[in-house]
Amino acid sequence: MTNDLLPFGPVGLAFIGFYLCSLLAIGWLGYRRREASTMADFFLGGRSTGFVVLLLTLYATQYSGNTLFLFTGKAFRTGYWWLTSLHFMTAIVVFYLLLAPRLYHLSRRHRFVTPGDYLDRRFASGPMVLFATLLMVVAICNYLIGQMMAMGRALEGLTGASGDKAYICGVVLLTLVILIYESLGGFRAVVWTDAVQGILLLVGFALLLVMVLNRFGTLGEANRMLAADPETASLVAPPSSRQCVQWVSYILMVGIGGALYPQAVQRIYAARSAGTLRRSLAVMAFLPLTTTLVVIAVGVIARAHWSSIGTADAKDNAVLAIVCRDIQQSSLLGRLLVVVLFAAILAALMSTADSVLLSISSMVTKDIYGRFLRPNASEAHLTRVGKWITAVFLAAAAAIAIALRDTDLIKLLDRKFDLLVQMAPAFFIGLHWARLRSGPVFAGMIVGVAISLVLGYGVEGGKPWGLHPGLYGLAANVLIAVIGSRCNPPSPRHLAPSSDRIGAETRIFEKSMP
Amino acid sequence: MLVVAVPWYWSSASTQQWIGMPVWALISIGASLGVSILVAWQLSRPWENEVDSEGRDQ
Numbered sequence: 394m395t396n397d398l399l400p401f402g403p404v405g406l407a408f409i410g411f412y413l414c415s416l417l418a419i420g421w422l423g424y425r426r427r428e429a430s431t432m433a434d435f436f437l438g439g440r441s442t443g444f445v446v447l448l449l450t451l452y453a454t455q456y457s458g459n460t461l462f463l464f465t466g467k468a469f470r471t472g473y474w475w476l477t478s479l480h481f482m483t484a485i486v487v488f489y490l491l492l493a494p495r496l497y498h499l500s501r502r503h504r505f506v507t508p509g510d511y512l513d514r515r516f517a518s519g520p521m522v523l524f525a526t527l528l529m530v531v532a533i534c535n536y537l538i539g540q541m542m543a544m545g546r547a548l549e550g551l552t553g554a555s556g557d558k559a560y561i562c563g564v565v566l567l568t569l570v571i572l573i574y575e576s577l578g579g580f581r582a583v584v585w586t587d588a589v590q591g592i593l594l595l596v597g598f599a600l601l602l603v604m605v606l607n608r609f610g611t612l613g614e615a616n617r618m619l620a621a622d623p624e625t626a627s628l629v630a631p632p633s634s635r636q637c638v639q640w641v642s643y644i645l646m647v648g649i650g651g652a653l654y655p656q657a658v659q660r661i662y663a664a665r666s667a668g669t670l671r672r673s674l675a676v677m678a679f680l681p682l683t684t685t686l687v688v689i690a691v692g693v694i695a696r697a698h699w700s701s702i703g704t705a706d707a708k709d710n711a712v713l714a715i716v717c718r719d720i721q722q723s724s725l726l727g728r729l730l731v732v733v734l735f736a737a738i739l740a741a742l743m744s745t746a747d748s749v750l751l752s753i754s755s756m757v758t759k760d761i762y763g764r765f766l767r768p769n770a771s772e773a774h775l776t777r778v779g780k781w782i783t784a785v786f787l788a789a790a791a792a793i794a795i796a797l798r799d800t801d802l803i804k805l806l807d808r809k810f811d812l813l814v815q816m817a818p819a820f821f822i823g824l825h826w827a828r829l830r831s832g833p834v835f836a837g838m839i840v841g842v843a844i845s846l847v848l849g850y851g852v853e854g855g856k857p858w859g860l861h862p863g864l865y866g867l868a869a870n871v872l873i874a875v876i877g878s879r880c881n882p883p884s885p886r887h888l889a890p891s892s893d894r895i896g897a898e899t900r901i902f903e904k905s906m907p
Numbered sequence: 908m909l910v911v912a913v914p915w916y917w918s919s920a921s922t923q924q925w926i927g928m929p930v931w932a933l934i935s936i937g938a939s940l941g942v943s944i945l946v947a948w949q950l951s952r953p954w955e956n957e958v959d960s961e962g963r964d965q
Contacts, residue, residue: 473932479939480912486946494954613927620922631917631931640913667957675950678943686936 423578468692597737833877
């Protein structure tokens with residue numbers, strides 16, 4: 394069974410072309426609406442993002458191409474075990490609750506632009522800010538390259554051109570589109586295009602469900618078929634004890650790591666008001682039920698229909714393509730609906746890639762170039778440098794995505810959350826406990842990363858006793874940060890309100906308390 | 908809610924279904940909905956310092 398979609402006709406290609414041109418137009422509008430040549434304006438849109446746009450950008454950024462491709466494939470392969478994805482996507486919003494109220498308040502008070510700004514203000518440790526920034530950049534660089542490879546694969550075979558050519562053209566074309574609208578409009582262009590992409594995604598998920606139910610029958614029928622076959626009965630049965638441990642591991646890892654995505658943290662800074670942020674997050678709490686649950690249903694129904702192809706023939710990211718090809722072949726309406734769904738898939742990939750790219754660019758510009766190389770540079774200079782860094786990173790990511798075309802990046806992507814969760818003590822504990830000190834936090838971070846990488850690459854399967862290696866690293870990280878801080882209380886000098894930077898970690902709490 | 912959402916208390920051999928869905932899966936989805944409602948309720952109340960933040964923006 395082939396995994397490629399049928400090539401789109403002129404109408405389908407025109408629709409995709411119109412969608413891509415609309416993104417460029419939005420970039421130009423963002424450029425026209427710029428208010429100043431400042432970092433806050435370029436990287437946070439002047440901190441004026443309203444409810445609808447904030448909700449849609451949070452949604453489009455959080456739900457990437459992985460949600461559509463990999464989640465469908467996972468549900469196909471593991472059945473209802475993948476319900477854990479519903480819980481970990483909800484857990485991200487739960488962990489936001491621990492983060493957003495104080496972080497939003499502090500970001501307004503101290504004009505934060507990057508996650509590094511919070512760390513610098515809270516802990517006043519240059520080496521720690523540098524290490525944490527590099528950690529975040531490395532973690533989400535993998536993610537950016539993964540999205541770009543998925544873009545190339547999405548266009549592969551679509552135009553009828555040979556695989557290599559279509560893949561390279563896909564990566565280059567979509568890279569150029571992102572580069573143009575992001576350089577023109579910065580954060581405004583990114584969140585406005587995210588809004589369009591978020592709407593397309595919502596429509597895409599609804600369409601996907603309707604098409605699959607119409608073509609293959611209800612979820613109840615699929616469940617009965619799976620339960621009746623001894624080979625697939627386990628897909629609808631409750632998970633074993635070991636699998637439940639894996640559920641908890643996923644919920645903690647993705648919940649904590651997803652809330653600490655730098656692009657997610659920056660959306661907290663960019664909200665027009667606390668009320669806007671609260672309302673957007675409240676709606677976000679329900680979106681896993683309309684998205685993750687849909688792709689699980691699609692994966693389960695597809696498995697019931699194609700249980701004969703087994704899991705060996707269907708890689709995780711191929712299942713959705715197989716389903717779409719079948720729908721394309723069923724009718725003319727099916728072909729048209731798949732065009733819209735394909736636009737939604739592109740939207741999922743591009744909205745995540747552009748947000749990640751802007752976040753990388755802001756951290757490299759402000760936290761590395763601006764903090765260590767040119768500390769006295771003007772805002773206008775840093776903004777110009779930021780645009781160049783965006784172009785350089787995007788070009789490098791595209792080149793790597795083309796060079797690694799036949800490589801499986803899943804292992805690298807898995808490490809993303811292992812690294813990101815090591816920031817948890819600095820954010821989750823640091824925001825709520827004034828005695829947390831920079832030295833133990835930095836030491837905990839280094840030890841946590843080391844343990845995660847050693848276990849991740851050194852242990853067969855990468856998950857000792859069913860738990861992600863990042864959780865072992867995080868446990869050691871928290872212990873070092875908390876015990877180290879308790880054994881090393883702030884000295885009177887640190888508490889002096891007039892001290893310049895060292896007392897920041899204490900002052901910040903004195904001011905933020907009601 | 909996490910305790911209810913993770914189906915550790917079900918036997919792997921359970922085959923109970925209700926309205927065409929495995930009962931354990933329905934309960935797990937229901938727990939997720941419960942978490943979403945709790946989070947939304949929590950977010951319906953103003954945060955501490957919210958007035959201060961809003962005032963600073965004006």
